[in-house]
Amino acid sequence: MAKKQIKRILRIAFILASISSLWFVPWILVKAWILPLPDTVQEQVNEAIDHGFDGMIVYVDQAGKPPEFYAAGWHDRKNKIPACPQALFKIASITKLYVAVAVTKLVKEGRLSLDKTLADYFPELAGRIENADKITLRMMVQHRSGIPNFIDHPDYWKKPPKNRQETLEYALDLPADFEPGEDYGYSNTNYMLIEDLIDKVLGYSHQQYIKEEILIPLKLNNTFGSLHDVDIDDVMSGYYVGVEEDLKTEYTGLMLATAEDVGKFLRALNDGSVFNEGEQEIYSSIYVYEHTGLLVGYQSIAKYHKDIDTVVIQFNNTTNFDGYDWNLAEIVYNRIVKIVRSKKSS
Numbered sequence: 001m002a003k004k005q006i007k008r009i010l011r012i013a014f015i016l017a018s019i020s021s022l023w024f025v026p027w028i029l030v031k032a033w034i035l036p037l038p039d040t041v042q043e044q045v046n047e048a049i050d051h052g053f054d055g056m057i058v059y060v061d062q063a064g065k066p067p068e069f070y071a072a073g074w075h076d077r078k079n080k081i082p083a084c085p086q087a088l089f090k091i092a093s094i095t096k097l098y099v100a101v102a103v104t105k106l107v108k109e110g111r112l113s114l115d116k117t118l119a120d121y122f123p124e125l126a127g128r129i130e131n132a133d134k135i136t137l138r139m140m141v142q143h144r145s146g147i148p149n150f151i152d153h154p155d156y157w158k159k160p161p162k163n164r165q166e167t168l169e170y171a172l173d174l175p176a177d178f179e180p181g182e183d184y185g186y187s188n189t190n191y192m193l194i195e196d197l198i199d200k201v202l203g204y205s206h207q208q209y210i211k212e213e214i215l216i217p218l219k220l221n222n223t224f225g226s227l228h229d230v231d232i233d234d235v236m237s238g239y240y241v242g243v244e245e246d247l248k249t250e251y252t253g254l255m256l257a258t259a260e261d262v263g264k265f266l267r268a269l270n271d272g273s274v275f276n277e278g279e280q281e282i283y284s285s286i287y288v289y290e291h292t293g294l295l296v297g298y299q300s301i302a303k304y305h306k307d308i309d310t311v312v313i314q315f316n317n318t319t320n321f322d323g324y325d326w327n328l329a330e331i332v333y334n335r336i337v338k339i340v341r342s343k344k345s346s
Helices: 003-020 027-034 041-050 092-108 137-141 164-169 188-202 206-215 259-271 279-284 324-345
Strands: 055-062 068-076 291-295 298-305 310-316
Touching (some): 041 324, 092 279, 092 291, 092 298, 259 310
Antiparallel strands (some): 055 068, 055 310, 298 310
């Protein structure tokens, strides 16, 4: 099937699923919630596949214990390749944690200022983004800028952007969602602009900076900035409910990592070892210490649980964007954490 046909199916499915999801809660969510809690994480991961996920990877890092790896379902459904815990995965918005750390380091170095405005950094956008002269870098990092989210533009799914500039166009010349600093509104536009700002200040790619300042020091050798940097066979396939084709070759310019690498990064973020002196205080004032990711065919959850000193990463490769699969993923994740917590206390 041609890519245009796939995208058309995805757009139609997205619209229909969004409408239908307003009228009922799928029984599978109720079932997943009320089933008896399994004894082991692996049993819970297996159960998730029974709920309809094509594949799932879970990484558990309990302090003082060797990390644990779990997988079930398919790495590649068509070729019947089983899910592999060491597979690369598109981590989507978890990337924002890495970008926020990069901003922190550049602020500490004096190369960026959290109080400078969008208009200061990008004068050409002053007439195209409302309140550009009031929106600070701090507000953008915190999603308190009021800049519209490009994926919310009504034409985004009808005419998917072909490049970065076309993507930005879907957020330009629009009314602000709210006055800067007066509310919170998650917007991917904020972080796209922040990445562009880092590129501009450095004179080279933010991905290279992240590699040099974060990935290499933490020995995260299985984290990459683009699909072009990896062997495609190492990437877990992504699926959309109702579409047979593998979607892993879509959205090539996004970050990929193994669950283990994301887990190591998250622990370093939470214990402060990713930071140099004076940086953690800055980071704590601007962004969060956990994240989720959602992309066509890919869902991810990355959290540190302080009460049990444990990092749990969950990847699953099936989406439908009506909230059903996302809610199901969260139910599975919470049950896994409950299993880990019960083992910790026993």
